[in-house]
Amino acid sequence: MRSAEDDLTARARIRNAALELFGAEGVGRVSLRAVATRAGVSHALVLHHFASKEGLRQACDEYVVSLVRGGPEADLGDTAGLAAMLEAGAAVRRYLGRAFLDGTPQAAALFDEIVEATQRWLEQGVREGRVHPSQDPRARAALYVTWLLAPLAFGEHLARALDVPDVHDMEAMLRFSRAGIEMFTRGVFAGEDALDAWDAIRKERGSR
Amino acid sequence: MRSAEDDLTARARIRNAALELFGAEGVGRVSLRAVATRAGVSHALVLHHFASKEGLRQACDEYVVSLVRGGPEADLGDTAGLAAMLEAGAAVRRYLGRAFLDGTPQAAALFDEIVEATQRWLEQGVREGRVHPSQDPRARAALYVTWLLAPLAFGEHLARALDVPDVHDMEAMLRFSRAGIEMFTRGVFAGEDALDAWDAIRKERGSR
DNA sequence: GCCATGCCTGACCAAATGGTTAGCATGTTG
DNA sequence: CAACATGCTAACCATTTGGTCAGGCATGGC
Numbered sequence: 001m002r003s004a005e006d007d008l009t010a011r012a013r014i015r016n017a018a019l020e021l022f023g024a025e026g027v028g029r030v031s032l033r034a035v036a037t038r039a040g041v042s043h044a045l046v047l048h049h050f051a052s053k054e055g056l057r058q059a060c061d062e063y064v065v066s067l068v069r070g071g072p073e074a075d076l077g078d079t080a081g082l083a084a085m086l087e088a089g090a091a092v093r094r095y096l097g098r099a100f101l102d103g104t105p106q107a108a109a110l111f112d113e114i115v116e117a118t119q120r121w122l123e124q125g126v127r128e129g130r131v132h133p134s135q136d137p138r139a140r141a142a143l144y145v146t147w148l149l150a151p152l153a154f155g156e157h158l159a160r161a162l163d164v165p166d167v168h169d170m171e172a173m174l175r176f177s178r179a180g181i182e183m184f185t186r187g188v189f190a191g192e193d194a195l196d197a198w199d200a201i202r203k204e205r206g207s208r
Numbered sequence: 209m210r211s212a213e214d215d216l217t218a219r220a221r222i223r224n225a226a227l228e229l230f231g232a233e234g235v236g237r238v239s240l241r242a243v244a245t246r247a248g249v250s251h252a253l254v255l256h257h258f259a260s261k262e263g264l265r266q267a268c269d270e271y272v273v274s275l276v277r278g279g280p281e282a283d284l285g286d287t288a289g290l291a292a293m294l295e296a297g298a299a300v301r302r303y304l305g306r307a308f309l310d311g312t313p314q315a316a317a318l319f320d321e322i323v324e325a326t327q328r329w330l331e332q333g334v335r336e337g338r339v340h341p342s343q344d345p346r347a348r349a350a351l352y353v354t355w356l357l358a359p360l361a362f363g364e365h366l367a368r369a370l371d372v373p374d375v376h377d378m379e380a381m382l383r384f385s386r387a388g389i390e391m392f393t394r395g396v397f398a399g400e401d402a403l404d405a406w407d408a409i410r411k412e413r414g415s416r
Numbered sequence: 417g418c419c420a421t422g423c424c425t426g427a428c429c430a431a432a433t434g435g436t437t438a439g440c441a442t443g444t445t446g
Numbered sequence: 447c448a449a450c451a452t453g454c455t456a457a458c459c460a461t462t463t464g465g466t467c468a469g470g471c472a473t474g475g476c
Contacts, residue, residue: 029236094309098309101361111368132398134390138369139384146359157315160320161353176347178343179342179343179348179350180351181406184402185399186340188392189340190340191393194389198389201382
């Protein structure tokens with residue numbers, strides 16, 4: 001791993017080091033010195049390249065987001081575009097999870113893009129009869145994306161619940177993606193009770 | 209709000225202040241001094257009561273978790289137990305999201321509990337015919353919980369996608385919970401294609 | 417009155433932090 | 447060769463940080 005890192009420019013090495021540390025500990029708990037040490041450079045060089053800690057953080061954001069964008073946006077079909085995100089290294093995933101929680105502008109933009117693409121994809125599916133229509137396509141797309149992204153934030157706990165070392169072991173992914181597809185295909189609830197209950201609440205509130 | 213806070217013990221006031229700040233900014237970026245100022249006490253008192261920053265953080269964890277546990281665990285039916293979590297103040301929600309991401313022991317234990325209760329509840333539903341059976345009940349329960357918890361981590365983005373100021377406005381909750389129930393009731397995909405595709409991948413991998 | 421106890425603070429400390437500056441190599445270009 | 451940009455560092459700085467300590471100020475029991 002080190003040997004693979006050695007031929008990267010110092011700038012890239014610093015960015016990678018920051019990515020790992022920020023992802024693992026949270027931006028606030030990581031000092032520029034720690035980043036520098038991990039990248040094998042002086043802490044002044046970090047500032048030289050990124051001007052400030054905030055600058056470094058933004059660079060990380062942009063880099064990660066560009067990693068996820070990767071291919072053409074149009075192929076965000078199914079879990080495809082999202083898969084790229086989930087297949088990234090553990091460090092990148094943790095970083096992304098934090099970026100979403102912190103609500104950095106880049107993460108927000110990325111989220112919006114994904115929702116947009118997903119909504120188009122779902123509506124395309126509706127037209128082709130592969131996807132059920134929804135009363136509120138926008139809300140469904142947003143929530144759908146949220147669900148697909150959820151393992152980013154809860155991966156560690158998911159892994160523990162499934163009793164695997166890492167959610168992104170192929171074995172684990174297969175297992176819980178199966179559960180996900182199952183729910184997306186057949187739903188969870190057998191009857192319409194929950195929907196009816198919701199409608200009742202809606203009506204009650206509407207009449208107040 | 210101040211007047212409501214005034215009659216709390218200083219210890220509680222400090223804890224609440226920490227909760228808000230930690231949730232909003234992340235533990236690493238919040239200083240004990242900032243917490244003290246917000247609570248209207250000296251920063252020495254924070255240490256006096258909680259011994260260290262880590263102590264304060266643990267106290268927050270325990271408090272938040274106790275809030276969520278609230279009622280008897282058995283009534284974690286449907287979204288009930290989870291609703292408590294989602295209905296908590298924005299600050300508590302953000303804090304929880306961070307706690308899950310950071311993987312604090314208390315958060316991990318809470319997650320495990322919820323998964324356990326949810327699995328029992330789902331299996332009960334299966335026996336009563338209200339819930340579809342699953343090939344892998346454990347994985348389904350874990351993923352289901354993850355999905356219900358997802359708004360904790362992505363609430364801000366969800367709100368933006370739905371164009372509401374806060375995901376927990378009643379209006380917004382009704383809207384996206386409807387979408388969720390829709391998906392949980394009817395699924396998303398109309399055919400079994402995705403399931404078949406998964407089985408194909410499974411078979412291919414298994415034969416390698 | 418007086419001492420004990422619990423809540424609370426100001427002053428202090430060593431360490432760490434983000435950031436600046438001057439300067440050292442190492443090319444590269446005229 | 448001189449001039450100059452580039453990548454990099456050591457030394458330094460002001461500020462902030464988590465944490466300690468001695469003591470103030472109530473309250474209440476004796």
